Amino acid sequence: MEAESERTIAETRRILAEFQTQPSNAASDKALPTAWYVTGARPEDYEFGVDTQVFRSGRASAFIEARPGAKEFASLAQVFKADAYRGKRMRLSAMLKTRDVANWAGLWLRVDDALHNVLAFDNTADSRSSSGTQSWVHRDVVLDVPREGATIRIGFILTGEGRVWCDDVKFEEVGLDIPVTRNIEELRDHPENLGFEGGTG
Template sequence: MPFLTIVGPIVGAVVVAIVTYLTSRPRMRAEVRKLEAESERTIAETTKILSEFRVRSSNVVGDNALPTGWYVTGARPEDYEFGVDTQVFRSGRASAFIQARPGAKEFASLAQAFKADAYRGKRMRLSAMLRTSNVANWAGLWLRVDDALHNVMAFDNTSDARSISGTQSWDRRDVVVDVPEGGASIRIGFILAGEGRVWCDDVEFEEVGLDIPVTRNIQGLREHPENLDFEAGAG
């Protein structure tokens, strides 16, 4: 009897734990899937906005002059300030920056646009060194190729795992796309979404070999297909 008195509660606790585990697994999986779906939706929405917004220049630059050759664009450029910083830079004597104003929403970008003629049929990489201070949402790079009617032919940005947030020292980010033969214009830029400040320096736009993979939609993908006969059961 003493033995059963001791063992009984232990067995009961184990059974309860097993039942709880088995019944909670579907709920846990559902929560994980929900979080993954929300993350993917956020990235997709950001990508859609960036790939579809029509370039609109802005004269809102605060007390600073824009870097030569660059213009301001974005969903709400009026919520941000832009300029050249001669105190903070990675190399040379200056960097460019985007600074959010209090209550900044959406995103803004410093960008360039140029003809695609010299780059058609090539794999091109946009890279830059970025530094951030108190970035609440994210900062990163983007690259877009349009046809003559301004339809998007190729696009990528670093709003995924390649984005930067918080306060980070200089770090490299890059975007790699194939420029279609029908490409007419190329737009490149760096972006700040939400509060904080981002600096950009040492921008490069260069051709790379086919051994360098394009970066669009490859983050987190498996190397090969799996369970093609559906015999592995449910995930």
């Protein structure tokens, strides 16, 4: 079961990093919070909207809820120009609340260049994910926005069954003392084991 869960998380990371996140027609525009759009591998398996009964602050939160038999994942997202953020370290943070989430829910942040190549990406599909039934918890992603960045995409995601609420979203510059959180493997500074005698693994 744990191996299957790890495979699902790895696959979702790969899809989100490669996915050309285009708006979907899966939900009526009237149901969506202003400025947000629906995307994902199977958004038709999910419902989206604004909840004025469950929220952490203010008067509303946004939610994603799986329909029976939901597969893959869906997300509420925004896309905007990277111009004002190039060369800066940015943090996407939000409060998430879950109910009966069988797989995981979380945040994601992606920076693309003008040709839609992914320059930077991270999500919370690791120890920072939310699952099961949890009260409001803080989640965040921190990335450097490259000078070549053209667009930034932010969103929250639900994979599999359950419901996730999102509130208090912030996108703000942070200092270099705040480490980036990207979960892709860092490149080595120098070549290693060129004689192939350094063992395996």
